[in-house]
Amino acid sequence: MMTVSTLSDDDSPQKGALHAKSVEKLREMIVSGDLRPGDRIRESHFCKAFGVSRTPIREAVRTLAAEGLIRISPNRSPVVADLAEVDLGHLYDVVATLEAMASEQACRVITQGELVEIIAIHGRMLESFERGERAEYLKLNFRIHQRTVEIAGNPVLHATWLALMPNMERARALANLDRARWLGAVTEHSKMLSALAARDGALLAALTRAHFRNGLKVSEKFLVPGAPAPL
Amino acid sequence: MMTVSTLSDDDSPQKGALHAKSVEKLREMIVSGDLRPGDRIRESHFCKAFGVSRTPIREAVRTLAAEGLIRISPNRSPVVADLAEVDLGHLYDVVATLEAMASEQACRVITQGELVEIIAIHGRMLESFERGERAEYLKLNFRIHQRTVEIAGNPVLHATWLALMPNMERARALANLDRARWLGAVTEHSKMLSALAARDGALLAALTRAHFRNGLKVSEKFLVPGAPAPL
DNA sequence: CGCCGAACACTTGTATGCAAGAACCGGGAA
DNA sequence: TTCCCGGTTCTTGCATACAAGTGTTCGGCG
DSSP: OOOOOOOOSOOOOOGGGHHHHHHHHHHHHHHHTSSOTTOBOOHHHHHHHHTOOHHHHHHHHHHHHHHTSEEOOTTSOOEEOOHHHHOHHHHHHHHHHHHHHHHHHHHHHOOHHHHHHHHHHHHHHHHHHHHTOHHHHHHHHHHHHHHHHHHHTOHHHHHHHHHHHHHHHHHHHHHTTSHHHHHHHHHHHHHHHHHHHTTOHHHHHHHHHHHHHHHHHHHHHTTSTTOOOOO | OOOOOTTOSOOOOOGGGHHHHHHHHHHHHHHHTSSOTTOBOOHHHHHHHHTOOHHHHHHHHHHHHHHTSEEOOTTSOOEEOOHHHHOHHHHHHHHHHHHHHHHHHHHHHOOHHHHHHHHHHHHHHHHHHHHTOHHHHHHHHHHHHHHHHHHHTOHHHHHHHHHHHHHHHHHHHHHTTSHHHHHHHHHHHHHHHHHHHTTOHHHHHHHHHHHHHHHHHHHHHTTSTTOOOOO
């Protein structure tokens, strides 16, 4: 679960990266919703889709299973994990705890330069919000959270946190379908940024927990049967 | 490198579990110290050792890499992750935070039956301590921590916590080489059990954090160069 | 004697073959 | 109609074959 995916977006013709690329593609397809929860992942299908053999696909599936995005049963097709079965409430609780911990640390060690960097990202995020560019907003939102955790300076915390992110992003995408919530999230982010700038760890931690609590309430609305379908 | 009990626990003729068993065996070998940090994991070697082909071994390696026990580089032999590079201090911090969270939850929801169960395990752990059976003690110790996290009733928390355990166990095994620390840990566990029985979540959380802080101090002693060799 | 290079052995990455089990489909009986 | 049963087809689990990259060693050369 602690994949610190060092491999990035390099499109190297490198021979030794077929399986890593399969991981990336599959994860992207799951997180983006291209693959829906419950969808079966038949190896042969993705072999043809990605133009590789079964071996890299199988290894990619193992990796994603370790991340919790896929469920595997012996002799059965792996399936995309259900967001509901992931139990959003519990997921939010854990992530909130981890980010609260990161917040306190970050307040203690953040440099002026890093603060400026985050403020810049925050600014761009606000612009995305005003233009209604959800995808861009989500990406920048993620960047802010990630930079905060990184700045905390605990690699184990970062890796643990990162492992929870794919499912978290799936849920956040749902929550932000609610326009009112989206506005609320933006407001909260501004307050959190102030606390960070003031290096008020306790306040930031509290704001962080509240931020997650509020997000959870909205996400849950979209998971009850008959809820508005995403996308 | 000691011999792996090739015919360990279950000798199921089950067809669909060769790779899962390889994961178990490899993890056990790493956690127990049978495989030392930096050791290269050559697929062919373990093929012969486990009597399987490369495919299950490769998949097992991916899984363990995702757990952070193994590091893989393209076209190079995977190696057992170095405990020092895992950064014990950071690891302890995160686990302490997670278990503190679990403690508070557990105090809120634990049943009388579960409490009795933990007390029983605790009793057996004390006996192991008095008999100086380190392996047995560690196993029971782990069981107590695990049951507490389970009882907290947050599956995401449990999974996240579990993912950190392999490295944690490796470190704990080192810490308990120090007899004084062993005694201290036993004492702390007794206090924690009292807090749990009293359902005092705040106290238990604080004790839990202290428990980890103390363990860390001793573990670190064994990681400086020239420290007493384990085993 | 030491440095450099090329062939060699070894290792991992990927593809494919084969067998066992699961899902699926259709037919027959209650 | 619906449920159950059998066979067919698909899918996974494991093994193996082949290709490509890496480290190593031994011989030649400066």
